[in-house]
Amino acid sequence: MAKAKSRFVCNECGAVYPKWQGQCHECGQWNTLVEEVVAQEKKGAPRSVQDGGYAGVAAGVVQSLDAVDLVRESITPSGISEFDRVLGGGLVHGSVVLIGGDPGIGKSTLLLQTVHHLSYQVRCLYVSGEESPSQIGLRAERLGLERKQIVLYAETQVERIIATALAERPDVLVVDSIQTLYSEALSAAPGSVSQLRESTAQLVRFAKMSGTTVFLIGHVTKEGAIAGPRVLEHMVDTVLYFESEAGSRFRMLRAIKNRFGSVNELGMFAMLESGLKAVNNPSAIFLSRPEGEHAGSAIMPVWEGSRALLVEVQALVDEKGGGYARRVTQGLDGGRLAMLLAVLHRHGGIAIHDMDVYLNVVGGLKITETAADLAVVAAVFSSFKGRALPLDWVIGGEIGLSGELRPVINGQARIKAAEQHGFKHIVLPKANVSRETVSGLTVHGVSHIGQVLALLEERM
Template sequence: MAKTQTRYKCQSCGYISASYLGRCPNCGAWNQFEKEVQEVKKASTKQTASRLISATGLNQAVNLSKVKAEKESRIPTKFTELNRVLGGGIVPGSLVLIGGDPGIGKSTLMLQIMATLADDHKVLYVSGEESASQIKLRADRLGVGNSGMYLYPETNMNNIRDQIDDLKPDFVVIDSIQTMNEPSLDSMVGSASQVREVTSELMHIAKIDQITIFVIGHVTKEGAIAGPKILEHMVDTVLYFEGDEHHAYRILHSVKNRFGAANEIGMFEMENTGLKEVTNPSSIFLDERLPNSTGSCVAVSLEGTRPILAEVQALVAPTAFGYAKRTTSGIDYNKAALLLAVLEKRGNLMLQNQDAYITTTGGIKLTEPAIDLAVVMAVSSSYKNAEIPSEDCFIGEVGLTGEVRRVNKIESRIAEAEKVGFKRIFIPKFNMQKKFASLGIEVIPVATVAQALKLVFG
């Protein structure tokens, strides 16, 4: 009988140990080690595929200056928002991972996309969670019930592999990766080893057969893809489909993309007939803005290469206890606490005895430093009970000494604000250029938080 070897692997980082450990010494995660039993194979005397390729001269070291750069071909979809996130379209032979909370709309999104691609390409939709009749009912509701895609409800990777070899599709969807089973492994379905081996097999199929494979994966409570972290390093592109359960809007953003820029976002709206593209997200976040209200300010944020105007709201009220409360939604808590401290020290606002509530509207999350000035102005507006003109918007990173620091891609931000209809925009002094004087929007440079407060509130 073949010899077997028992080892324990961390599901978070892939660290291997000869014995079980409660805490991973590599990543520090607790209770993440899983037992794996492997068959010990003797070293083969036959040439491997790589050696055979090297012997024929097909895979040799090449000087970088002599390598011919070939631009990858892309297949554009009918969803311009998806094309934007992927970097212009789908790259043949790529492996794309789409993660998101259960019920957020991942299957709906992929069904709509694959239905449009099935008009000109052969598409195979592999479902491990639903039957063919269930998918048919959803497709009829979405208006794509007459699509020419192929449905295959299966979880066994051996059968899926044979089906791909027989059908030879151009696109494959795996829904979801946590339900797929590699029969050669003894571990249970959905475990870290199963997810890792299935993904490895799918990557092999995608690269060898030049088949584009979309893999759907659920996320954990912490917001990470369920399974080992190494899963995200194996695929070509990682997309997250997110949204607030209380809002109809969904955001598809790229965390990793080997064929385009990361951190790009695409906006969708969930309707009864499926997902609808939102081509102008700035208007969505500003439509319900209340005029002549205090504590409201518009920030010009950059998500990937797309500028978005979003409303930042703040409410400052005297605290009823000895310790002032800070609450945020859509903005990092530590960032908000830092900006409040800067306001108190550099803006002469007595906030230590004031509760502060800061949020972004529409369920969007703003993380880049360029929104700092808008947060500062919203808090100041609520504290002073003085409104900010509805035609004003703000860009700038705020430092600990109260300075307003430069940001990148200032031209595209100003152009978006002008397109939406704003009359004035406050930007960092070091971003100011002479050509801005001829624009249809007044560009006002500010060097410090104190200067910005004086210009707006007097």
């Protein structure tokens, strides 16, 4: 009897090796190689060199792009406003959505609530591979959901799940979670690279063939990435990540990939006893400031997905305790802070190279856009001077290495957000200031960091 061939696949990146080794050379991770049995190839007629072995295969029909029917994707609202925002307006028929996040952050809760809302208008099927039906029933009762509206199926074999879905013909299929599924076609254990790839591939084919919207729940690793190779994220249409600060009741759902909507769209939720509740005004969370003025605090308008949010950034400048000066950041890039401090010294005359600087974005939000530069400099300047900035000021803009202020995208939307939240002054690059007047809001256009510091010095 011939011995079955095997190979070793990395659980992190999917790299393949002929034999086991301690470290994966592709991603650098240790002890991530697992053994898999290679399926034997079927023997057939030898391929000819001329036709590449495709003789006898019928050719397909090609067409010009202008002959294709332009059919809009049908979208079904989920009933949860912030979830619809992240998805791009709602559930797209035939799409596959992968949702990742830390254990207990609210992935199953959100999808159980979504299935409950949708069950009144479309057919839904909730497949559980981790929790028993009684556990899901207790959760539904705790969330105040009508259990008779939720159709449940407990199974981990992907072929049975698809066969049941073909019989039930649901419009929405939820799989909790993809790491628990396995296919009979493979001998590897559930959760391995090959099982993840094969199970996801079968569910994607089912979604495209039947038009069913499929939600896949995925676990995350210690680094925050969805467990398994990145190939899962390439196979699906949308990838959503749950984010939250430790001990916080607020949850942020961010779109990392979306073929039907904006990337980096952000949805805000509050975890209550009755489940996840959409937060329609996220700026109120990030602007929950204590009473009175405090040095080192500035409000900045940041652009997340398709809307402007007002976020508070805090800075603390202190004498160093010894050794090298520390640069500690939470929610912002540390390298960007070092560059801004150098610009502040060279073009603003503020020397803090021998002092510790701590920076924090309130609410646990991670800011990646450069429009936060001016607010960071203003917060550092305020902490250095020991005087608070006015509470009714919003500051934003990108700073160049020569100290100039560069325009930011969607400047008018940022101005409108500041007006809606009752702020009286906003500082932006001069290129973002239009001739349109905004009632109750004074727009200060600046072109150099020196002008900003002089303006703040007068107001503090």
